[in-house]
Amino acid sequence: MDDGKPTGPKAKWWSRPTPGHTTTSAPEGASAAADAPVEGARAADTPARPEPVAPAQSMAPEPIAPEPVAQAPEAPAPTPEAPAPAPAVHAAAPAPAVTPRHEPDEYSTPPYGGPGPWAPAPPVQRPVPTPAHGTPVPPVPAPYAGTNGAETPTGPAPAPVPTPGPVPAPAFTPPPPQSTHWLQYDPWGGYRQPLTQPGHPLGSDGGRGKNRRGSLLVGALLLALVAGGIGGGIGAYIERNGGLTTVELPQAAKNSGGRAPDSVAGIAASALPSVVTLHVSGTTESGTGTGFVLDNEGHILTNNHVVAPAGPSGDITVTFSGGETASAEIVGKDSGYDLAVVKVKGVSGLKPLPLGNSDNVQVGDPVVAIGAPFDLSNTVTSGIISAKDRPITAGGEKGDGSDISYVDALQTDAPINPGNSGGPLVDTDAHVIGINSAIRAADSGSTAEGGQAGSIGLGFAIPINQGKRVAEELINTGKATHPVIGVTLDMKYTGDGAKVGAKGAEGKPSVTPGGPGAKAGIKPGDIITEVDGQRVHSGEELIVKIRAHRPGDRLDLGLTRGGKDLSMTLTLGSATGT
Numbered sequence: 125m126d127d128g129k130p131t132g133p134k135a136k137w138w139s140r141p142t143p144g145h146t147t148t149s150a151p152e153g154a155s156a157a158a159d160a161p162v163e164g165a166r167a168a169d170t171p172a173r174p175e176p177v178a179p180a181q182s183m184a185p186e187p188i189a190p191e192p193v194a195q196a197p198e199a200p201a202p203t204p205e206a207p208a209p210a211p212a213v214h215a216a217a218p219a220p221a222v223t224p225r226h227e228p229d230e231y232s233t234p235p236y237g238g239p240g241p242w243a244p245a246p247p248v249q250r251p252v253p254t255p256a257h258g259t260p261v262p263p264v265p266a267p268y269a270g271t272n273g274a275e276t277p278t279g280p281a282p283a284p285v286p287t288p289g290p291v292p293a294p295a296f297t298p299p300p301p302q303s304t305h306w307l308q309y310d311p312w313g314g315y316r317q318p319l320t321q322p323g324h325p326l327g328s329d330g331g332r333g334k335n336r337r338g339s340l341l342v343g344a345l346l347l348a349l350v351a352g353g354i355g356g357g358i359g360a361y362i363e364r365n366g367g368l369t370t371v372e373l374p375q376a377a378k379n380s381g382g383r384a385p386d387s388v389a390g391i392a393a394s395a396l397p398s399v400v401t402l403h404v405s406g407t408t409e410s411g412t413g414t415g416f417v418l419d420n421e422g423h424i425l426t427n428n429h430v431v432a433p434a435g436p437s438g439d440i441t442v443t444f445s446g447g448e449t450a451s452a453e454i455v456g457k458d459s460g461y462d463l464a465v466v467k468v469k470g471v472s473g474l475k476p477l478p479l480g481n482s483d484n485v486q487v488g489d490p491v492v493a494i495g496a497p498f499d500l501s502n503t504v505t506s507g508i509i510s511a512k513d514r515p516i517t518a519g520g521e522k523g524d525g526s527d528i529s530y531v532d533a534l535q536t537d538a539p540i541n542p543g544n545s546g547g548p549l550v551d552t553d554a555h556v557i558g559i560n561s562a563i564r565a566a567d568s569g570s571t572a573e574g575g576q577a578g579s580i581g582l583g584f585a586i587p588i589n590q591g592k593r594v595a596e597e598l599i600n601t602g603k604a605t606h607p608v609i610g611v612t613l614d615m616k617y618t619g620d621g622a623k624v625g626a627k628g629a630e631g632k633p634s635v636t637p638g639g640p641g642a643k644a645g646i647k648p649g650d651i652i653t654e655v656d657g658q659r660v661h662s663g664e665e666l667i668v669k670i671r672a673h674r675p676g677d678r679l680d681l682g683l684t685r686g687g688k689d690l691s692m693t694l695t696l697g698s699a700t701g702t
Contacts, residue, residue, distance in 0.1 A: 491557070512535070549585045
């Protein structure tokens with residue numbers, strides 16, 4: 125589409141005007157200078173083209189003559205349907221040449237389109253401001269009746285009138301003066317279409333829009349309040365009751381509580397009523413330990429180091445498994461065996477704990493230890509017998525050896541901790557087979573705060589056979605007897621076996637004259653290597669093996685004298701313990 129522009133050879137584009145150049149516009153009356161009217165033609169169908177004007181300066185290019193336009197064939201004139209005659213359109217007279225408005229543009233830069241010079245743009249009529257209540261539209265003329273401005277007249281189009289020679293550019297012709305359409309122009313509305321819809325004027329809905337929005341806002345607020353109240357009620361109910369529904373988890377029914385007698389629970393239920401906790405306080409120190417009831421008279425067996433802090437005038441309080449308490453006094457004690465017996469007064473209904481036989485114990489047998497570790501009474505732990513006849517020594521805090529105990533102990537991995545001392549180690553029949561006495565810790569257990577090390581699975585118990593004999597002696601006589609062989613040992617000897625010293629204490633002979641050793645033929649310097657077929661590696665082990673027997677028992681000894689192995693039989697003597 126040419127849009128009314130020349131179609132001849134293109135000239136260069138023009139740049140913006142420079143100072144000093146003059147331009148001439150088309151005369152305003154170009155549209156009125158028509159030679160002859162053309163009936164039935166619209167302004168847009170016959171545009172007028174102004175003739176180029178010679179430039180004012182020599183640098184402007186020559187104007188290009190427009191090409192002739194082909195003439196249209198004659199057509200019968202249409203019969204107008206409306207009584208009003210169509211406005212006359214006058215052909216534009218050739219206009220004088222005009223000076224180009226721009227300098228040549230060698231880059232052909234838009235927006236100037238085809239080659240110039242140009243015809244002046246048609247005059248622009250500003251639309252009248254639209255009133256607040258819309259723009260009234262006049263009645264539709266007869267040629268456009270029933271089309272609403274969207275269609276062309278239904279009658280035949282008038283034939284164009286041929287004109288000789290080149291056809292000049294059409295000139296803009298405004299609408300007929302009798303029509304007010306252009307004064308009512310709305311750039312956003314359709315041609316000759318009302319700018320308002322039937323009903324209330326635009327912008328004034330009588331307050332109904334505001335009322336509708338207000339109603340919606342009130343409704344939304346009410347809905348939010350109702351929803352919030354319901355949600356709050358549900359949340360409060362869930363918080364109080366734990367949910368909308370009650371959750372019940374499956375659970376086994378309550379049983380009678382009975383357990384097999386040989387289970388840990390059955391053993392504990394049988395033995396706990398006979399186990400007590402001892403709280404001992406003296407003038408300089410105090411301690412806590414465990415004991416168990418020996419008989420109905422109130423005798424309780426425990427360790428010597430448990431009651432030692434009481435001294436000659438300390439206090440001992442016994443707490444039973446049910447929580448009852450009673451005061452107790454020492455009946456007898458022996459540091460060599462690390463055993464002691466106390467007695468409570470004014471207590472009835474005691475349940476003695478049955479005693480077993482430690483000679484029947486085998487390595488691997490299950491055992492249960494009961495006590496009050498760290499003053500936690502009625503504590504039950506379980507394990508097995510890890511070893512038998514384990515020679516250990518405990519004590520020695522005094523430095524003179526008077527408090528050292530020698531025990532041929534039962535070793536167990538049942539957890540034993542400070543406070544378990546003196547408690548029973550029982551078998552699957554809930555019979556006592558040992559008295560928990562010592563543990564082996566990873567360190568010495570002594571710290572600046574006075575802390576103690578815990579169990580590492582190495583616990584030791586005095587065999588009950590030895591404990592029974594010592595307890596009977598302490599109850600009956602207040603003292604215990606020790607089996608002896610009547611020799612003094614060299615405890616500094618580092619070789620294998622127990623060496624008889626060259627001299628005894630205070631210059632006395634190392635072999636007591638008339639004693640059991642002298643009668644068997646032992647001499648100073650002999651090295652004892654076996655007791656009843658069991659190898660002995662040190663003096664401590666020899667003492668432990670001897671004290672595991674009763675006075676009067678016969679022992680088979682193996683020894684070395686001058687590099688020769690000898691054997692002999694010895695009858696144990698007796699000595700009073702401390």
